């Protein structure tokens with residue numbers, strides 16, 4: 001199955017809790033964008049997220065970290081598209097206030113979040129089914 005990936009750096013604006021910790025919902029926002037691209041590629045429509053079946057936050061994410069969010073469609077129903085997602089930290093920003101510009105390229109990316117979810121694209125919006 002085709003895989004889609006979004007890679008971005010989390011900034012100070014993403015820090016939400018003490019110690020520059022990023023809200024877990026930020027990872028779900030990334031998964032939503034990954035899902036949207038998967039649906040555009042398959043159906044030519046952005047679709048709608050109907051449910052997350054499973055979300056696990058496996059490691060903390062901080063401002064300054066670089067994240068790769070990936071997803072693929074695992075099952076195609078009539079209108080539903082079931083997907084699985086992962087987010088890995090590939091660069092860790094500084095956690096040392098005395099050396100804030102230091103950063104570490106991680107030899108092994110760290111799994112920070114994983115989820116399964118389902119999106120819906122109504123039949124009349126699926127590629128090839130539009131009447132116009």
Ligand SMILES: C[C@H](N)CC(=O)SCCNC(=O)CCNC(=O)[C@H](O)C(C)(C)COP(=O)(O)OP(=O)(O)OC[C@H]1O[C@@H](n2cnc3c(N)ncnc32)[C@H](O)[C@@H]1OP(=O)(O)O
Nearest residue numbers: 032035036046047048049050051077078079080118119120
């Ligand atoms: C990815 C997006 N581009 C970005 C977003 O995240 S959108 C923002 C968040 N989502 C929304 O605002 C959507 C709000 N929900 C809706 O508008 C509707 O619920 C819906 C349009 C998404 C679905 O409505 P409807 O078509 O009436 O639903 P159903 O006919 O009941 O089901 C359609 C298919 O979806 C499957 N399904 C329904 N509920 C679940 C569930 N909890 N878990 C897994 N799958 C579910 C259902 O089985 C149908 O599948 P098939 O058509 O048989 O394949």
